[in-house]
Amino acid sequence: MARVKLGDIFEIKTAKGNAYFQCVHSDKLEGELIKVFNHIFEERPKAIEEILKVEDYYYVGFPLKYALKQKIVEHVGMIPIPKEFKKPRYTRSKHMIRGEFKGWHITDSETEKMVLVQELTEEQKQLSPSGIVNDTYLIERLEEGWTLDKWV
DSSP: OOOOOTTEEEEEEETTEEEEEEEEEEETTTEEEEEEEEEEESSOOSSGGGGGGOOOEEEEEEOHHHHHHTTSEEEEEEOOOOTTOOOOSEEEEEEEETTEEEEEEEEETTTOOEEEESSOOTTGGGOEEOSBOOHHHHHHHHHHTOOTTTOO
């Protein structure tokens, strides 16, 4: 199995250029949590630290070890995660029934409790998505310029 370390930076190719993310958490049960930088670069930055200057980002579960083993992503560097980093406690997801939007589930990762809200507060609009995405979905989001702010 491919080795992944916290702080590792990976590149994923899109039709519009290269996108980057960082492994920020790994758990045998939950898998890997990545920090996705919402910016597409025409080419790989000469200094990998340039990627961290992207201020628009979100966190999401991603099958990183599998993607690396299948050569879907490429390891391009490592930047240590700040010691004070804690994985986000709350995430959000749309609650849909038969194609009809019913509200937002706000999930507490520590207790696994969900709360349904009809409208998001400004703070809740900055919550990352719940769950795990695959490479196809991640690439589509990056190419369409998807951001947390637009996901309301």
